Structure formats: structure tokens, C-alpha cells
Amino acid sequence: MNNATQHTVDIPKFLQNYKKVSTSGVSSNQDDTTAVGTEPATREPSNSHYTLAEMLKSPDASSPWDGNYVAKKYRIIIRDVIEELPELMKKGESCPDDLTLVDHICINRESYRAHIKDIPNSSNTENLTTYRSKFISLVKSILERDDNTSVKGENTRVELTHFYLKVEERKVAFDDLWHHPLLMSHTERYYFPFDATMTLDTKKSGVWRDKYPGSESIDLEEKIKESKYDTDFKPCYENYQDNALGVLDYSRDISVHVKKKSGSVCTSH
Incomplete structure (x- = not known):
């Protein structure tokens, strides 16, 4: 066919990276799904993850606060980091001073589950800092992006301030920070007084109550009066x-009281 026109097909760029598939032995009218490839096709890596640093610069970086509470996806990320950091800390409390954790935390774009990866080893004993201080810097980079978090450079969120203090306390087990109220959901907050009391009674046989009489004095009745819900709580x-x-x-008791129908009496304590 001397006058036959030769046709060429432009292969899309995204297909040019795939290895060729052999069609030998396959008739021209055979369904493509029956073709057997002699080499496995290679695919581009999934784009389902990114680093925390990339996330915080992306449109996904919504406000870290939902009213007075940490937004759900950031609670998930911080708690996952708390679960994984102790494994690194077992190798030593110190890490390179120039380590930026946000660059080493991998985030799933859909679930926001976090995973720490590729932390470099300290090559020398100079210019070191602690993982705890790096963790505080990490939390600040997540939660203090919101202008409402601070006034004149001072943090105004009581739970966040308390969280930082507990991170710095070496006697506080790092993984116990997972249970801090700052990272609790509304449901966890509601059940915390019940769960805490039951857990302590079970593990400490009630002896733990003897440690509190000498603690800092708190005028509970006055604190109730300061609440806008004092008429309900009083x-x-x-x-x-x-x-x-x-x-x-x-x-614990007020939680039960609020849940009960109007007119019910408070539980004893």
C-alpha cells in the first residue's frame, strides 16, 4: 500500500513512564483485558501523604482551634507524635539542635494520622537539645499559628500553658501527655472525671485521695460563682x-447532675 497514510499517536506523558506490555500471541480483535504483560507496569508514587511542614503551608491548614478547643485533626497529629517519640527517646534524650520535627512527620491526607520518619542520628555531642524541647516547638508551630492564641507574645490559653509545663517536667512520662485535657474530645472531657476516679480507685485502692488535702487551696464555691452557669451549678x-x-x-457530680432531668438531685460523693 504505497499510498497508505502512516498515522502516529502522541502518547500522553503520564503513560510514557509505564514499561511496555507485550502483546505477542494476542490477536488484533482480542479484548485488551486478556493481554499478558511480560513486565509489570510501574506506577508513580502515591500522593496520599505529605510532611507536616507541607501541610501547614497548604489549604488544608485550617485554624488549629475549634472555639476554645484544639481542632480534631491537630489532636490526632499531636497524639500520634506523642505515641512515637518515646521510641526515639529510648535511644537518648538528646537530638540535633537543628532538627525540625515538622519536616520529619509524615501526614496521611485523608485521616491526618501522623508518622515520624528519617530522624537523623546525632553525629556529635555538641549543639544538642532534648526531644521534649523540640516537641514544644512542634506544638507551637501547629497551635500558635492562630493570632487568638497569644496577646503581646504571652499565651492566653490555660490548658496550652499547662500542657507545656507538663512536657517540660521530666518526672512526667512523655506518653502520659496523650491523656492531657488539651487533646481530649468533648466526649473524653465529659467522661474524664468518672474514668479518672475509677482508674485511680482501681490502681491505687483509694490511697491516692490522701495526697490531696495538702495541695494548693482552691475556693471552689467562689469559682462556681464566676461561671456564667453558676445558677445551674450552684x-x-x-x-x-x-x-x-x-x-x-x-x-464528676456536676456532670451527672447536668445529664439528669430537671429536678433531679445531685449524687453524693
């Missing part, structure tokens, strides 16, 4: 200890 107040134990007991 009826449930009855001679609680003015210390951390009284706050825990009152929090």
Missing part, C-alpha cells in the same frame, strides 16, 4: 474540699 455544691480532689469530685 444547687449541686455541698461542702466539697477546696483542693484538687474537691474539683475532681465536683466535676
Whole structure:
């Protein structure tokens, strides 16, 4: 066919990276799905993950705060980091001072689950810092992007301030930070007074209560009056200890009281 026109087909760039598939032995009218490839096709790596640094610069970086609470996806990320960092800390409390954790945390774009990867080893004993201080820097880079977090450079969020203090306390097990109220959901917050009391009673056989009488004095009744819900909370107040134990007991009882129907009496403590 001397006059036959030769046709060429432009192969899309995204297909040019695939290895050729042999069609030998396959008739021209055979369905393509029956063709057997002699070499496996290679695909481009999935784009389902990115680093935390990339995420914080992307449109996915919504406000880290949902009202007065940490937004869900950031709670997930911080808790995952808390779960993984202790494994690194077992190798040593110190890490390179120039380490930027946001560059070594891999985030799933859909679930926001986080994974730490490719942390470099310290090549020398100079210019070192602790993983705890790096973790604080990490949390600040996530949660203090919001202008509402600070006033004149000072953090105004009580739970966040307390969280930083607990991170710095070496006697506080790092993985215990997972349970800090800052990272709790609304449901976890509601059940915390119940769960905490039951857990301590089970593990400490009630002896833990003896440690609280000497704790910092807290005028619980005055604190209730400061609340805009004092008219609802006041009826449930009855001679609680003015210390951390009284706050825990009152929090448990008021949760039950609020959940009950109107007119119900408070539970005893």
C-alpha cells in the first residue's frame, strides 16, 4: 500500500513512564483485558501523604482551634507524635539542635494520622537539645499559628500553658501527655472525671485521695460563682474540699447532675 497514510499517536506523558506490555500471541480483535504483560507496569508514587511542614503551608491548614478547643485533626497529629517519640527517646534524650520535627512527620491526607520518619542520628555531642524541647516547638508551630492564641507574645490559653509545663517536667512520662485535657474530645472531657476516679480507685485502692488535702487551696464555691452557669451549678455544691480532689469530685457530680432531668438531685460523693 504505497499510498497508505502512516498515522502516529502522541502518547500522553503520564503513560510514557509505564514499561511496555507485550502483546505477542494476542490477536488484533482480542479484548485488551486478556493481554499478558511480560513486565509489570510501574506506577508513580502515591500522593496520599505529605510532611507536616507541607501541610501547614497548604489549604488544608485550617485554624488549629475549634472555639476554645484544639481542632480534631491537630489532636490526632499531636497524639500520634506523642505515641512515637518515646521510641526515639529510648535511644537518648538528646537530638540535633537543628532538627525540625515538622519536616520529619509524615501526614496521611485523608485521616491526618501522623508518622515520624528519617530522624537523623546525632553525629556529635555538641549543639544538642532534648526531644521534649523540640516537641514544644512542634506544638507551637501547629497551635500558635492562630493570632487568638497569644496577646503581646504571652499565651492566653490555660490548658496550652499547662500542657507545656507538663512536657517540660521530666518526672512526667512523655506518653502520659496523650491523656492531657488539651487533646481530649468533648466526649473524653465529659467522661474524664468518672474514668479518672475509677482508674485511680482501681490502681491505687483509694490511697491516692490522701495526697490531696495538702495541695494548693482552691475556693471552689467562689469559682462556681464566676461561671456564667453558676445558677445551674450552684444547687449541686455541698461542702466539697477546696483542693484538687474537691474539683475532681465536683466535676464528676456536676456532670451527672447536668445529664439528669430537671429536678433531679445531685449524687453524693
